[in-house]
Amino acid sequence: MMSFNRRGVLLGSAALLLAGHAKAAGAPQRIAAIDWAMLETSVALGIMPVAATELIQFRKDAVEPAIPDDVIDLGLRGSVNLELLHLVKPDLILISPFYTRQEGTLSAIAPTMSLPFYIKGEPPFEKALNAVRALGERLGRSEEAMSVEADVQKQLATMRQSLAGFADRPTYLVNVGDSRHVRVFGSDSMFGDILVRLGFRNAWPDRSRFTFAAPVPIEKLAAEKDARIVIISDVPVEARSGLRSSMIWNALEPVRQGRVLQLPNIAPYGGVTAGMRFARLFAEALQAEGAAR
């Protein structure tokens, strides 16, 4: 009986909510976030969605913001559990152009709001800020949106100043796929965009190479000898010993000189929160290295 299940509770609360539905005609109150960047944005505005997708993975990969246990997991981003979504009775569903294909089905359940974050070749940070503004307006939280933006800009400016001493080195931002391949973040990634805003130069001149299969062989990182290498997110277990013993990895100038920083997990396709998480972790790692540089 103890597990008198979530669905039962859900149905009950859904019925209750139906009664109070008319009252909330103004700003949407029950948000369902399908897109992770939108999930972050909503939380940044102070509104915790009642339901979101792939929370197990989100807590592991994105870490921030913390999502309370009572937020309902709607299943996979690629195939959202429509039935559960229907039972949640959201009054707004947050998506991005990734989900164009499902838009029809989703909007049959509740109105949808779709904002672009990532467009091939375009830097995403400004888009993430625009999303904060647009969502703030929709949720009746324009003031919060303004303070989020001001806060972000201020933090970036502070960090830019305090990191000025490190900024002369070009920086590779990578994610290790296997012991021979990495994914690389370029100017059209959140991390690459933030990096530039912190006054650094991205050692990778091209657009991002972030795909399922890590596409960039490690030797491509030899192009900039003076660079530092920042590894974003944990190295996969099965790649660790291979990478440690790799001749080329160990011959890379930054590796030889100990200019490799390892950052914890950050969502690669996140919004403002992921961007700021990267900025903070990057700054902390740099300052911890300190004299070593």
Add this chain to the structure above:
Amino acid sequence: MKRFAWIFPAIVALFAVALFVHEASLRLPLALWGKMFLSSASLSMDEIILFYGIFPRAGVALVAGAALGLSGALLQQLLRNPIADPSTLGISAGAQLAIVVATLFFPEFLDGQRTFVALFGAGTAAAIVFALAARRAFEPVTMVVSGLLVGVTAAALSAALTLAQGEYLMSLVTWNGGSLSQQDWSVFQSLSIEFVIAAVLSALLLRPLLLLGLGDAGARSLGVNLVGIRFAVATVATALAGFVAAGVGLVSFVGLAAPALVRGMGIRRPAMVVAVSPVAGALLLFLCDGLVQFLASSAGETFPTGAVTALIGGPLLLWLLPRVRTADLHEKSALIPKPRVLRQSLPFLLLAGLTIVVLALAVARDGTSWMVLDLTQIRDLASLRWPRLLAASAAGGLLALTGAILQRMTGNAMASPEVIGVSGGAGLGFATALTFWPTGGALTQLGGAGAGALLVMVLMLAFASRRHLPADKLLLAGIAIGSLSSSVLAALMAIGDQRSWQILAWLGGSASTATAGTAMLLGGIALVGLVVSLFFTRWLTVLPLGAPVARSLGVSVPISRVVLLLICGMATGAASLLVGPLSFVGLIAPHIALRAGFVRAGDHMAASFVLGAIVMAFADFGARTATFPYELPLGLFAALVGAPYLIWLVARGER
């Protein structure tokens, strides 16, 4: 050997070497290479990359190519089948599945034990395929169709497992094909040792293997231990594929191409074919890898080499088609009526149908426990549940109907909708629509998939209308097209951007995208399809008796084929457009229907249709409840239902 036949490979070899030198000298001018080996000073970065990256990569390409070439040549000689190779027989896929499973569940174990893991997977897949094909005397088409099914199952299992782990992004990654990029000489060293051992074993086995070619009786009279030799050769070939999979991942069709190229040059003596194939394989993979690197350095697009070699498979199969021997082995024993079984089967079908309707509409799950919904809840959820129930059953019915028609038409018990290539064509069209009209929305994508399916269907019909084409070869043509489409999709996924997500979602298949409108449409198509095919009962009664009998009874084989394929194509197309490319239901439903006593053509089709609908409805129920709230792709779940059936089929042995 034809005169001057050596000129062509010599030119290719020169070209491949030139390509390699060109790419390598981008890193370090050729003039400085000598200095690298002579000077005792520590190496510069460029020299290190050349010495530990580029040279071993070339070495690995050569050795892996040689291993695959040898493996393919051995299998082709053993099975007397020009289209046998580790990829067409599902062996590479099995190895890859084992690696995926280990990556997910035992990553520490994989780090160091890759070879064992891959060998285990390759061995299991080979055992299944050989056991399946043993029932039809290792007849080539059945082998390849079985291999395809094992490959599909392995891919489905791997994707389902990754999905169940919540690693959505990862899910089809590992199917993108092997990359040959190297960081040191370790892979080259281990692959070389493994290849040399296998080559020595092959040399020892060659003479008895060639004696096998004389026919079983002849070989036995010469004192050859048939079973032992067959087993040993199969083991060596499988192990070679496993070694390559462990070292570099999935590299398809090199083993198919190498012996074919050797024979194409006019080399006919079996011993020579086996001996020269490794050279051809090495050269081929070296060349492919050179092209991949050239593409990467000049156009900036990096593809894994394995995804590129996969592209040659489809066209190559089509080219080899005329050489494949087909046996007219019709399984007449299956057509003996069993009315007693039929009487018991009907109520069972009704019961199963009723059960799934109740389950699908009135039962729910919340991750920890099951519950029966009350009437209000049923009504509340009905608008979401009936369309997917209807769409899933209609798709299942259509696919099973197609399977029944194809199995009767070709007389091959392994024929099923995925081997006629229509869903492959739909996939290609879908990807094309995504590429050229990225903002087109659902309708454009549907249109693209429809156009792709139609195009492939026209191709298949052109094949089918050829008078003297054995029915089995039709299946091979379909497999070729299907393989081409899946390799193009894999290459697109390797480029990877938003498209990959959408391709991934489509490949998985899902009934959850069905709306009331599309579900009714599909339901309507299903009913029309069933009624129309029942008009052709006579053809389907006559065709299984073989082409000569059919002709003597006044049935035009080309016309009946074209008409029936048209129905099959439209049925498969409609099902895969709306629900995704689904597997297995089309294969197993007609089998079960036969076994249940629905033997006459009309009964067989109708019963397959109903069974397919029921099975798919169950699969959809499973897909949405098994890992609630995480929905498994329907296609994967359907494949998971089919896999145990295949294994059961193997375990049963003789019919």
